[in-house]
Amino acid sequence: MNNPISHQDVFGILKDAGATILRSVDIGNGLFAAQWFNQNGEAAYDQPGHHTFSVYLNGGEAVQRIDKHGAQVGGAPGKICLLPEDHRSRWNIPQKLEMFHLYFDSQKIKSLALQIFDRDPRQVDLQDLTFEADAYAENILKHVILPLDWSERANKLALSSAGDLLLIHILKNYSQTQQNMPPVTGGLPPSICKKIADYLDSHFGDSISIDTMASLAGYSSFHFARMFKESFALPPHRYLEQLRIKKSKEMLRAKVTPLAQIAIACGYSSQAHFTARFKNAVGLTPKQFQKL
CATH class of the missing domain: 2.60.120.10 (Jelly Rolls)
Incomplete structure (x- = not known):
């Protein structure tokens, strides 16, 4: 890089x-x-x-x-x-x-x-x-x-x-801004939750940063991450990982798209990486899941 x-x-x-x-x-x-x-x-x-x-x-x-x-x-x-x-x-x-x-x-x-x-x-x-x-x-x-x-x-x-x-x-x-962080109470407003969920549902295969999501929601990245977890019960990167696994299952059930293409479409750089992540989450390899 x-x-x-x-x-x-x-x-x-x-x-x-x-x-x-x-x-x-x-x-x-x-x-x-x-x-x-x-x-x-x-x-x-x-x-x-x-x-x-x-x-x-x-x-x-x-x-x-x-x-x-x-x-x-x-x-x-x-x-x-x-x-x-x-x-x-x-x-x-x-x-x-x-x-x-x-x-x-x-x-x-x-x-x-x-x-x-x-x-x-x-x-x-x-x-x-x-x-x-x-x-x-x-x-x-x-x-x-x-x-x-x-x-x-x-x-x-x-x-x-x-x-x-x-x-x-x-x-x-380590700076002059030392002070207690303001508390964050509650999660994201329902309208923002839907906006973020829809965005991730459409862009789950993209390289997404916390700053991109926070900007979309109108919050600082730090506050957004804490409020996201309050609303979705998962940190943003865990939620995105689960969404990618869910989308890959849908593609595997359809039995139309090759595994290598499913991997790229779901945000993984290779079929091997996709297989490792999928097995860790599901307990089966993509091929084993597809046979079932």
Whole structure:
């Protein structure tokens, strides 16, 4: 997948410094994620123009940050770094490590600050953090983001939702917008529920993000996700997955469309991926279901 960020940013500098990109994904709406392997290298960032949220996955204990604040040592699995768009830093990487990066632009984080915290976007000032413990971010990564196949269209909604959860977490804990989130009571109005249900029924095979659905409903993505679950008893990505399985069953019963075409029509990138998801949900492969 092409890198939508400029060559002089964290992504481009790491690549030029010899780090290995294991996988990356453009989540959309100002979010980009990457998984890196690096060893015996150095990196220097000078106002990269975007924010970077890093989580160590393996190694990192010997990593050093060397800049005007003095030397800091002590990365480790689960530790995070937050590098604002205007920060400057130098890094020494003497041993092997693996990291996750979430890149996001200023417009994305300011939009969330306005929608969720009702704060002036100009007040958003992210902290510059190095080697902090963050169990919440580590759990989101381990249980949601890392297990997903980032290349699958069907996973875009789950990635988008997880990315927004991390950004809300960053806003709550690592910026000047710290405050309790306003409570959300009740679900979506019936008219909005019908609008969203009709949209998903017509576009279930498309690559759908949480921001697209929220915009259609007229809510922030964070509030929409919570209200959607209240109304439909499922998170948006789970509801969409169940809808795709339901639609695929209808096609399988008709015995007209080949399996490979059913897979693509229902939002899966391949027949193998469709078969795995279908069996996990139904307990049978599509062929076994069709024979019954």
